[in-house]
Amino acid sequence: MIRFRSFRAALLTLILGVVAVAQVSTYIIVANVNRVQAEREIETDLRHAVSAFSRVNEAQTLLLASSAKAVASDFAFRKLFFESADDLRTLQSAFASASNRINADLNAWVDLDGQVIASSLPVPDEAFMDVVFRADESEEAEASGYCEINGQPYSVVTVPIRAPIIVGWWVVGFRIDEDFAGELQAQTRVEVSFANRSGAIIASSLPAATQAALETNWRRMSTGSVEIQNLRLAENDYKISVARAPLEEGGEIAIILQFSLDEKLAPARRLGRLILFVSIGGLVVATLLAGGFARRLSRPVQRLAEHTRIIAGGDYGVRLELKRDDELGALARAFNAMSRGLAERDQVRDLLDKNVSPEVAAQLMREGSALGGEEREVSVLFADLRGFTTLSENLPPREVVTLLNRYLDRMSQAVEAEGGVIDKFIGDEVMALFGAPLAGTNSALRAIRAALGMRTALAALNQELATEGHPPLAFGIGINTAPVIAGNIGSQRRLNYSVIGDGVNLAARLQTQTRNPAFNTDLIISATTLALALADGRVLTRDLGTVTVKGRAQESQIYAVEGLE
């Protein structure tokens, strides 16, 4: 099986293949039909020629017989027959004259017993016994046949000499020679050759070279039931039919009829050539048409492929312009619709990214809204901005939002730098998660690092704010690590990925503890968090003792983070 690298080549090959097969079969069928037809015609012609031979021969014989009868009715001729025995010289000269009158090539007088009295050619005495006997038995008192004298066949006819009863027979004949063959050929358009008893061609309408070839070949031909046979003579195919005629003296002559197959097939061959030309022309036209068609089909496909690559590259804004009403046009429209769909989805994704953390967004994209409902150990970080309310009172709202966004942006960066996820902004408060939605190792230590990063980021922001003439900002951070329930929480129309549980509340409460001046810190962590962080690294803390936070019955051990070693 051939593999095509291009659809266009495959289509072209298919169309051309179909056209070529159709044309080649047409050509073969037509050529075949023509040949069969020609052969049939030849066979008919040959059959006609055989009967034409008989007709021409009969006509010639009849003519000769009529002339002979006319001459034989001459009274002097009749008298001569009776007086011949006495005067042979007179007989012979009268004989020559009679021959002249009827234009016969052969001329013999035969008595009632069939014995030759006189003959223009040397023949045995009983040469015409049979033909005379047949004439004597017939109603017309006439009979014809063939005889061969010195290798030359003659067509002979015998007529009675009446005085007034039949007193003798006159045998007259004509040579079966080139003239006779030529006459037959002119009448039938079939080449005619005659072979004598020994098989030698003695007369033929064929050219000498073909005649010689026929002489050596025709004897090999099977005789009998096969009526018409093929023979190749002098580089020409002939259809050959052989008729035979018995000779008076035994043996037979052959009338060989030949029809040149090439000659007969010539019109069919011309037609064949014409069909071939038309076929080639048709093939060329088909190539051009098919090429155009294939291109019309493959070009938009190529464009679609190109377009697909562009879309795969992420550019959904490009539109495919194919002004077609067919399936490819529909495909292009579908493609454009798909591009639009992809662009919309991309926008949604973008918005999602901004509104939820990229990790949550990715997970949402991947798993849909079926997120959550699982228990996780999560380190929850709460960071609350201090003194912002006072600051915002002296600033126009637009600048407040800008400033707040600047702050939140820096804080977010610090959180994300440690693999944390912003759960939400609650006004100027930041809630961040470590260990959810993606389970991660050392979430406690990362939360502490993030808090320290936020501290650094805030210092940097404060420097900027100082140069801008704003008072510095401060925050307080609380971190707790506890098993919580994580999941998409909300109504059917609006969901929020978040965590709930007592551990979350504790984190929020620890944050508020930073407001206690006695503790003198902006970062308080629970004992659980410290314990976990210490398992992974070293944290410098100051023990703040135990506190009882709102909503919790038992006391909580808390620590202020001084730094990392």
Added chain:
Amino acid sequence: MPFNPLKLAALLLATAGWLGAGGVTVTATDQKNEAVPELVVWLDPLGAPVPPADPAELAATVEQFNEEFDPYTIAVRLGTKVEFPNRDDVQHHVYSLSSPARFEIPLHGGDETEAVVMDQTGHVPVGCNIHDWMISHIIVVDTPWFGTTDESGRLALTDLPAGPYKLTAWHPRLRKTDEREINLVAGETLAVPVELRLRPDRRIRRAPTAGGSRY
């Protein structure tokens, strides 16, 4: 008057004939069992001399009428003078090249009558040189008992002396004459069926445009 044994024999024979005459009826049929008319039949006595002919009887006529010879076949006794009267408006050229009688009556018209004496026995085919189809067969026999069959193929000969005879039948369509010996008994008529094998009739066809109104 010297004794003439021949005359005596003739007298005796005549007496015998008168005393005991017989007859013969020939019925001729061909291979298709059809009657053969115009068959020439004659009887040669075996072992007995032929009675002399009466000169008055030695006359016969073969007419040329309507461009045909009539009759087609005829038997005549040796020495018969056959006349060839022309009853037509057209002329005829009557001839025979046969060895028993070779004669020629050049073109002759209506009222001319030529005669030929048949002085040899045998078959004398007579033709007309200008009308190829005209033919008549004269059979010259040396016996007084002869005749031709009628349309029904029959011929009756009577008043024959009893004794053995050679019966000969001749027809243009016979290859050879049909011969047989018969014995005639006084007072009886012998029926002789003659079955013949006739050859095709090869008479030349009459030219359709040539004169004759009753072809």
